[in-house]
Amino acid sequence: MRVTNGAKIAAASALLALAVAACGGGSSSPGASGSADTPVRVYISEPQNDLIGGNTGESGGAEVLKALYAGLVDYNDKAEPQLEIAESIEHDATNTNWTIKIKPGYTWSDGTPVTAQNFVDAWNFTANSANAQQLGSYFSIVKGYDALNPADPDEDGPKTAPPATTKTLEGLKVVDDSTFTVELTHPFSGFETALGYSAFFPLPKAAFGADGKLVAAESTSPITNGPFKIAKPYKRGTDQTISVTRNDSFKGGKAKVANIDYKIYTDPETAYNDLLAGNLDVMDTLPASQVANAKATFGNRYIEGPSSGVGWLGFNIKTGGVYATNPELRKAISMSIDRKTITQTVFSGTRTAADDNISPLIPGYRQGACGEACNYDPAAAKQLWESNGGSAVKEVTLSYNADGGHKEWIEAVANNLRTNLGVAVTPKPYEKFAAILDDLGAKKVQGAFRLAWLMDWPLPDDYLRPVFGTGGSSNYVQYSNKQFDELLNKGDAAPTLDEAIKFYQQADDLALKDLAYVPIYFYQLNAAYSQNVKNVKLDPFEALDVLNIEKA
């Protein structure tokens, strides 16, 4: 029976090959205890663009930027601004003219000092739409933005915009190496708070080539001014790890760990398994399916808290069906939604029931601001619905984009409405969120659609103006309330932040009364970390506090 033996040998050698391979690779993996230099490994999704402040508007890139760059201001635990590079940020009585002084001693990773010119250069570059920086429109509040970006006279039509006559923002002036002034187009009391957003980060002189564009090296190994610097060039689209190493000359404090590896994952479930196995140290967005397990497994290494995200159902209040245009019917719909049960069951606790348009994380949030409109009361809802002619409504549509995991909660809301209001409901999936916007533009959306918003900076105006303000960038419902806009403007012109917040809250009350967007849920932060690290904190933007994390 030689052949059978042969088969045995073949099988045995295959096993042997496995064993040898297993031994061969063993030496390369670091031990669990880890020396001081083994990097802390942090989960991120792949950054969308190069690691440049003005071009980073999503969480994966923002997480890395937090380690690489320092801005004029940073935020404390209460999401209030505190000066970082800025020595002082002063404004005149109108809140339109701002003078910013920067501290000496901050340097770029190429050794040059951080100057006022670096901020002005970066802002001019970002604001210029010819440079296609995603956050360019944030500079529309600075005087001269329109001259830099002339409008297309017929939008999508055959005519093109006239060429810009300037390459700089008129409102930015460098006074000396450590001082510059900013003139805004209108008063904005929250400008200091806004300055912590990555759109307002500086760029070094060496980042720009002779043509005024960024040099190629900026995309793989940018010159940075933060607590960490790039350890080896990062090839976006190819590399799975972004390695950063401590910048020992950083003036804002010395990080307690020497190296951080940001590991890029496509599937959070995979990252969670890596976290379980001890191959990953910090994960700031646990997959919803694992949250219950994570609580049990990680114990006090599991972090839960409010996040800045708010989710709404928006109604087509101008061209939609009768239930979308009548505020009382919108309120009835809102009251018939069992937010608590939906957030606990459908979202397994990764969301909480919303009772304001502003996240609980933000100074200015008021518990229960939404009042009875956000309370689950099926009987009252039914009564309100019927007394306002809701019985005549044939069908309610709920539009959502199918690519973002929204199907389940939209179906749950649909069931609430069917049961509590006795109305037919059709959930309508779209392929992408942009497709909903196309249909809204074409007036084809009858009813409600979902929308979520994450803050750029921690102030109520960052929620209210884009979503509810007349002509706001995410005001897809064409809500327009003069009184509301005036209150926002009053807030912007208020001498102090506290006074500004009072006006913003009054504006919020109007939005909550009109209910063009009905708040449904607040996002939760669900994070966990391994036994290798301690003192893990996440900032209001859910980015890791890189200065304070320690090896355990």
Added chain:
Amino acid sequence: MGRYAIRRLLQAIPVLVGTTFLIFVIVYALPGDPIAALGGDRRLDPAYVAVLREQFHLNDPLLLRYWYYVRGVFSGDFGTTYRGVPVTQIFQGKFGVTFQLAMTALIMEAVIGLGLGLLAALRRGRWEDQAVLGFTLFLVSIPPLVMGFVLQLWLGVKLKLNTGLDIFPVAGNAEGLRSYLLPGFVLACTSIAYLTRLTRTSLVEVLRADYIRTAVAKGMSRRRVLGRHALRNSLIPLITYLGADLGSLMGGAVITETIFNLPGIGQQLFNSVYLRENTVVVGIVTVLVLVYILANLVVDMLYAVLDPRIRYE
């Protein structure tokens, strides 16, 4: 033989042009503006969108865009993604990973599939045969997705936590060859089962053939009968299967690469379709078509080597 190969390669050119054009039309016909998708839920600044649309010729007619693309490809430029990464840079890093994964899977298929098939055929009707049958049934009935996650949890996470044996990395390809064992097996699972059964059937049939009886009657050694006559003659359907499988392994690695976070072409293809990165999709599919054509050509060439009766002239 050489002329045959050249003819086949020339035939591949219209196939390639046709596929790229078809794929090009299909990806651009997908609903949703790729530029708008960059912003997620947020509406991007119109000026920003306008600059990008201009830069990527999105306002031009489809045929003109295809011409720009083909012109670029012939000068070695596969374009850039809407996120500003050159497609060739993506290729450089990612095809290697997928190739390594596909080869690992192919070798596992060949070794395990042929080995088990051989065992089952020679032990036909006995308990070994039954065991192999049961094992293959088990392999085909578990979807790769489930197999991937279960093996990742048991062999990647639990084995390390419970025994301290760090043999199979959970994710990524940082550990070299070791990183490919588990994903390679998951990818190969279904094919191992098919190949085992194919080998068994094919071999059982050949072993019944007259020429095998003749060979045995001549007093030839059992090893020689099996090696020179039985195995060689049963290999043709197996090679056909393996050749066709290489193509599907390269393209079918989407699930496996996502579960194990391997930065390969399958994962990239899925993400690119999702993000409407049209240039990447067209580029990857073109290369995959090329791989498919070449693999099938090699298979056809092997026929002639295995079976002297087959000639290509």
